[in-house]
Amino acid sequence: MKDIARQNMSIKVESMDLLNGQIKMEAHASAIYLAMASWCEQNGFFTSAKFFYKQTEEERGHMMKIFQFLVDVGGNPISPEVKNINHDYSSIVDVFETTLEHEVAVTKSIHNIVLKARELGDITTERFLDWFVLEQVEEENTIRDILDMIEVTGTEGVGLQMIDNKVNDWME
Amino acid sequence: MKVVYKSEFYTLYQSKKDRYHYLDMGQKTVRLSFCQLLALRHKVLSIPIENHFDSYSNQHGFEVLMLCNKEHLFVLNTLEVLDLKNLVENSLSAMGVSSKSVLLLQ
Numbered sequence: 001m002k003d004i005a006r007q008n009m010s011i012k013v014e015s016m017d018l019l020n021g022q023i024k025m026e027a028h029a030s031a032i033y034l035a036m037a038s039w040c041e042q043n044g045f046f047t048s049a050k051f052f053y054k055q056t057e058e059e060r061g062h063m064m065k066i067f068q069f070l071v072d073v074g075g076n077p078i079s080p081e082v083k084n085i086n087h088d089y090s091s092i093v094d095v096f097e098t099t100l101e102h103e104v105a106v107t108k109s110i111h112n113i114v115l116k117a118r119e120l121g122d123i124t125t126e127r128f129l130d131w132f133v134l135e136q137v138e139e140e141n142t143i144r145d146i147l148d149m150i151e152v153t154g155t156e157g158v159g160l161q162m163i164d165n166k167v168n169d170w171m172e
Numbered sequence: 173m174k175v176v177y178k179s180e181f182y183t184l185y186q187s188k189k190d191r192y193h194y195l196d197m198g199q200k201t202v203r204l205s206f207c208q209l210l211a212l213r214h215k216v217l218s219i220p221i222e223n224h225f226d227s228y229s230n231q232h233g234f235e236v237l238m239l240c241n242k243e244h245l246f247v248l249n250t251l252e253v254l255d256l257k258n259l260v261e262n263s264l265s266a267m268g269v270s271s272k273s274v275l276l277l278q
């Protein structure tokens with residue numbers, strides 16, 4: 001008896017479901033950052049807007065990386081539905097704080113998939129996620145640094161404009 | 173053909189000759205590649221069964237299911253949908269690519 005299922009797909013179905021969930025989360029992140037870019041544009045934070053345009057692209061890149069992985073392992077990647085995108089922020093500080101919260105949530109989600117894959121003995125998925133685990137360290141660190149910079153600069157007087165200009169330091 | 177899993181209304185077979193699965197849906201048997209089986213699973217598991225108990229969201233309690241690039245069309249009632257959800261999950265476990273097993277309706 002040929003093992004058709006295993007011959008067609010090299011990861012577990014549960015991992016596939018979780019990775020499809022992650023595709024959705026990355027797409028959601030991409031959409032949130034685009035909404036943040038819009039807010040920044042409308043409130044005069046043009047450098048921050050550029051920063052979020054870049055983030056939007058990066059998140060889409062993450063999404064496509066997982067999508068392609070599911071194709072490579074013979075899974076069934078699902079194009080995500082994205083809704084409930086918040087466009088309201090009380091300040092630029094609120095924007096970056098929300099960004100950090102979001103990145104932390106993404107990190108937790110990825111760690112959860114790693115643990116589940118490990119439980120399932122799905123080494124392929126676990127190894128695939130190594131890149132994402134390290135990428136999240138970088139992402140969280142960037143936003144934390146920006147929040148530290150905001151703290152030091154202060155939001156009084158020209159502070160807000162200085163903050164926006166300094167965001168440039170985090171855009172290679 | 174070897175039986176992969178038999179639920180109350182449906183049976184999934186794996187062929188010994190070709191690389192296909194055959195799903196006996198009662199009225200007819202559908203030939204599925206593994207990819208198509210995964211697509212079927214996604215469709216079936218995405219059906220919001222709660223709506224069947226809400227006369228607003230799904231007044232008549234039926235689902236229309238299209239399979240294999242719209243080659244086949246099935247109309248399923250609530251019990252059939254539940255049974256099919258049961259079948260897809262347990263079939264994948266039986267095939268060793270999933271560790272989930274569910275028991276519905278039994």
Ligand SMILES: [Fe+2]
Binds near residue numbers: 026058062106
């Ligand atoms: Fe990401």
Ligand SMILES: [Fe+2]
Binds near residue numbers: 103106139
């Ligand atoms: Fe991110």
